[in-house]
Amino acid sequence: MSNNTSRMRTIFRSKTSKALDKMEDPRETLDDSYDQQVKLLQQVRQALAEVATAKKRIDLQGHEMGARYQRLAGQASEALSQGREDLARAALERRSLLERQVANLQQQFASLQKQTEQLEARERQLSEQIAAFRVEKETIKATYTASEAQVRANEAVAGIGATIDDVGTSLERARDRVAQMQARAAATDELLSSGALKDLTAAPDADIERQLAALSAQAEIDRQLQAMKQDETTSASARSGGTRDEGDEWLSIGQGPTSA
Structure with a gap:
């Protein structure tokens, strides 16, 4: 019009x-x-x-x-x-x-x-x-x-x-x-993201690597949850038997199962 x-x-x-x-x-x-x-x-x-x-x-x-x-x-x-x-x-x-x-x-x-x-x-x-x-x-x-x-x-x-x-x-x-x-x-x-549309510019087998990375991330989250539960038990024992120096706690970040 x-x-x-x-x-x-x-x-x-x-x-x-x-x-x-x-x-x-x-x-x-x-x-x-x-x-x-x-x-x-x-x-x-x-x-x-x-x-x-x-x-x-x-x-x-x-x-x-x-x-x-x-x-x-x-x-x-x-x-x-x-x-x-x-x-x-x-x-x-x-x-x-x-x-x-x-x-x-x-x-x-x-x-x-x-x-x-x-x-x-x-x-x-x-x-x-x-x-x-x-x-x-x-x-x-x-x-x-x-x-x-x-x-x-x-x-x-x-x-x-x-x-x-x-x-x-x-x-x-x-x-x-x-x-x-x-x-x-x-x-x-x-x-x-779902893999239904293939990215021609991505590296070969990138979809498998992406799924494995997602699984690894999920496993890491499960591990951190388990570690948090164990820390609750350890903290209760530490309150009754002694404490670790809080100033050195940063040294354990990412080093063991209690790195949450």
Whole structure:
């Protein structure tokens, strides 16, 4: 059951990652939109500069025509004062023609002035929109990045959880194997001790020697019990007839039938 759950989690994480990879990254989309707006703002500012240049050129031309207009008026007055009505008439005719040209120039200047005001208003409005869009763009990007990091973190935690489950299962299997191996070791020890399982590494006839050693050990225990009984009788006689020096008793350990 745990292995199935782990596989399901792995499949789910894989599908989730693929789905996220296929999704359009909104951060790139927002940056592209911001760049396009900035380019548009640059175009508006460039157009505004061109209109301002044209308006300045018309303004300079208007000043030149205005100066000529005033000069023609002075020439007509001077010609009339000198009795040259024909020159005065020619100056006034040129002045009238120039006046029409100046009126046309004034219309162009007024049109450029209106266009300048409109472009300036658009430039201010677009600048404010771009500034607001930039703030919102960075906020959305930061939020998306944080959410993306949270998704990755959640996937990592889910992976750790699945790993912990797998580790728990591995530990449980390891405990079972250890218990089985311990039981098997104890069983083989008993079989070796009883001789039912032959130890291939032991010396030849080791089983006979082992049984003889066990018999010898049993015989030694019987002998020590018999010696203890005799010591009880000897101790009773010693209490009535005399005692042996207790300081020399250690010399008799293992030397005679009373070595118990």
